[in-house]
Amino acid sequence: QVQLVESGGGLVQAGDSLRLSCAASGGTFSRYTMGWFRQAPGTAREFVVAISWSGDRLYYADSVKGRFTISRDNTKAMVSLQMNSLKPEDTAVYYCAGSRALATSVRGLYDSWGQGTQVTVSS
Numbered sequence: 508q509v510q511l512v513e514s515g516g517g518l519v520q521a522g523d524s525l526r527l528s529c530a531a532s533g534g535t536f537s538r539y540t541m542g543w544f545r546q547a548p549g550t551a552r553e554f555v556v557a558i559s560w561s562g563d564r565l566y567y568a569d570s571v572k573g574r575f576t577i578s579r580d581n582t583k584a585m586v587s588l589q590m591n592s593l594k595p596e597d598t599a600v601y602y603c604a605g606s607r608a609l610a611t612s613v614r615g616l617y618d619s620w621g622q623g624t625q626v627t628v629s630s
Contacts, residue, residue, distance in 0.1 A: 508619040509534030509584075511603045516624030519593055523628070527588040529603030529621060536584040537561075540606040542617060543577065543588050545599035545626075552602065552614065556588065559610035566612040571597075593628045601626050 515527040527543070542557035556577045557566040565577060574593075579586040586603065605619035 509536060509539060509605050511605060511619055511621035513601065513603045513621045513624040516601060516626045518627045518629065521594055521628055521630050523593050524589070524591045525593060525626060527590070527601055527603075527624060527626070529586045529588075531584040531586070531605065534605070534619070536605075537581040538607065539619070540608055540610050541577075541579055541586040542566075542604045542606065542612065543586075544602045544604055544614065544617075545597075546602070546623075547599040550599075554612050554614060555601070557606075557610070557612050558586065564610040566610070590626070593626075595628050595630045597626060598628050599626060600624065 509531045510533045512530050543555040546552040558577045576589040600623040602623045603621040604617040606617040608616045
């Protein structure tokens with residue numbers, strides 16, 4: 508497993524942008540599919556976006572398509588999530604996660620998780 512640490516959360520207004528970063532250590536980062544999940548109070552953790560080992564496959568939840576962009580830098584063992592046109596319903600704790608599957612959006616296949624970073628979007 509890799510150890511993951513998120514950063515970049517905060518409080519923004521609707522329509523603003525925010526960039527989350529996730530630094531990985533302790534594993535072969537380039538062999539992990541990396542994903543972002545989020546969890547709002549009282550709800551289940553849900554898939555947001557994922558990027559395959561080499562970055563050639565991307566998966567987006569319908570709710571964020573066209574607004575969020577995931578990228579990775581295997582040389583730096585980092586993955587980023589650029590979030591544009593934020594909406595109040597994007598408010599949640601965002602988790603970086605790693606999976607040894609080649610490419611997946613299935614939560615159960617992720618075995619490395621960060622501690623989460625809070626994103627709050629005010630209306």
